[in-house]
Amino acid sequence: MKIALLGYGKMGKTIEKIAIDRGHEIVIKTSDEDGYDITKADVAIDFSVPNAAFFNIVNCFKHQVPVISGTTGWLDNYNKAIAICEEEKGAFIYASNFSLGVNIFFELNNYLAKMMGQLKQYEVSMEEIHHTQKLDAPSGTAISLAEGIIKEHPEYTNWKLGNEETNKTIPITAKRIENVPGTHRIDYGSHTDTISITHTAHNREGFALGAVIAAEWILGKTGVFAMKDVLNIG
Template identity: 50%
Template sequence: MNIILLGYGKMGKIIERIALERGHVVTARIDVDNSDAFDTAEGDVAIEFSHPDAAFNNIRRCLSRQLPVVCGTTGWLARKPEIETLCRQQNSTFFYASNYSLGVNVFFKVNEFLAKLMNNFPQYDIRMDEVHHTEKRDAPSGTAITLAEGVMKHLTRKKSWVNDQTGKSEDLFIESFRIDQVPGTHVVKYESAIDDLEIKHIAHSREGFALGAVMVAEWLKDKKGVLGMDDFLKF
């Protein structure tokens, strides 16, 4: 498989190494310094881990070329509906996940199941913590937002997530920490006067994210439409 990398930072380099180990060819490495090279790059699929300011345009260009694109960039999701509409109009292929780790996607399902149970116990308030490396630009993380959306789907007393404490009972507070060399930690906490309950996922490296993205790119062959991890993992 021939892969175009859109974004060649730390994640892009790990994705490249894993792709090569799995027998694939990286035909282009597109970053901020050589974005024009995308116009002549040839590949079977693009893997997009760039910057929130670049992601929308990167994906749009892929869709216009009928180039399947696997995206893991967060921080641009206000425009994701536009991309989904464009993908369908172009009969192209767009795969997005806030996190490509198998463990995190199991964690998403555990989080939703727990929220459904805790909806019956209003004495518990809920909050979330997320910790990432200092180079991560967006806060809260895309993974934290996905977790919050999973909670709000089932916990009717929470209406929206916030990244600063407002004191409103209907807000789900996500506290973001940026610490050097932390790949990613997410904690969902239910707290009451009697006891606390929490679930946690700790990533030890970026390897799981990169491997998942490459495996999705392999799976994406001959598929069309707007896809995500539920489709890939058959949850």
């Protein structure tokens, strides 16, 4: 499989190593919006920057190259991208986190939220910890987890950054600590006890492996998919 790496930072380099180890060829690696011929690739993996992601993704759609994107910060244009994907009969997977473990964690989070919705004495809170180079807060993964709780739990309608609890709002504490790839913890606390679930990443390889597996899976398909489709869960 010939892969275009759109975004060649730390994640792009980790994806490159894993893809080559799995027998694939990297034919494009770029951090620019232009200057590359996307038709050389069978599939594209986008871990670029917010102001380049939308262009990269749409360019793939227009040339019928399936694209996997893990770039955050561009989602104001997500619905527009989906419309173009459908119009061009493209193939697309966006995920805030491609880690196989995190995507199982998403499903556990949804299931727990559904159960805890029946127990009004518990209040939910969330903490995420990442490396100091991560500039956005909360993380895209934390937002996805909060949205999963809101969907399944009748008591919550919103989330906010900060540890102060307000009515119907999930408080998310974001910490930045050197050399932490990513930790997410969800707590349901009452005056008698606390129930917690945690996912801790040990390195970037889990994120990169998931992206490569998603690229392998989407080849030859048309439509908009999610990691739960790749993993056949949920």
